[in-house]
Amino acid sequence: MKETTSPTDRHLLAQIDPARVPAHIAVIMDGNGRWAEQQGEHRISGHLNGVRPIRDTLTAATEAGVKYLTLYAFSTENWNRPKAEVDALMELLVNTLANEVDELDRNGVRLHTIGDTDSLPGTCRTALTKAMERTKGNSRITLTLALSYSARWDILRMVRSIATDIREGRLQTFAVNEALIDQRLSTHGLPDPDLLIRTSGEQRISNFLLWEIAYAELWFTPVLWPDFQKQHLFQAILDFQHRERRFGLTREQVTTP
Secondary structure, three states: OOOOOOHHHHHHHHHOOHHHOOOEEEEEOOOHHHHHHHOOOOHHHHHHOOHHHHHHHHHHHHHHOOOEEEEEEEEHHHHHOOHHHHHHHHHHHHHHHHHHHHHHHHOOEEEEEEOOHHHOOHHHHHHHHHHHHHHOOOOOEEEEEEEEEOHHHHHHHHHHHHHHHHHOOOOOHHHOOHHHHHHHOOOOOOOOOOEEEEOOOOOOOOOOOOOOOOOOEEEEOOOOHHHOOHHHHHHHHHHHHOOOOOOOOOHHHHHOO
16 A cells, blocks of 8 residues: 655645544445546446545555445445446456455455355455455454445344344343344444445435444545545545534533543
8 A cells, every 4th residue: 555645645644633533434435337427438447447546545544543444345236237237346356356465465454344245256255255364364454345235134134133043042132232233233343433434425325334323424525436535535534523423412421521
């Protein structure tokens, strides 16, 4: 990962308070198709040009001190897109993992995934398994790819799991609490996101981490994903640091020692 070199990037990074950096940032990477259309190119070109912003965002997050970065790479609804586009996305995933795993490992990145990965093609599952195994000992930052993921799928899977355990006598209903729900979701082991970013100007969540973002700060930008740069992530973090997070408390409760 290349260190920050742009004067703008350095200026923004210098303004970030290291003590108030969001531990976990989640990103809905939106706008690849529209970007390609604006360039007069096929939608697949947008996905190809969406790889560079992933590198930049990961680098910027690492430089700022973020410990967890989760990217919404492919939703369960995306399976309904044209077959040629889905096939191209799967091939891009395999090639990107193969090309990037050495650098991820060198830079202390642990690769993780959430979602119904069993539904991915075998080549994708193999590439993911190899990359995660290679980087499992790293601790500088955890990069989670949400693949064949939707929050409703995950919540439904969790509910069925708990219901089965209650029916078969392994669990009592009074034992069902938020901690148990956290353990049964595919995001177990990850802290809840502090900041959710969505690109392309759309202002909706699109079935992403619905349980986990209950108290996340939301940051929307009109920038299409292929145009997303380090400075945009730094701007989002700076905006986050100017917000007052109360988690249901009053301002007095939050500010009083």
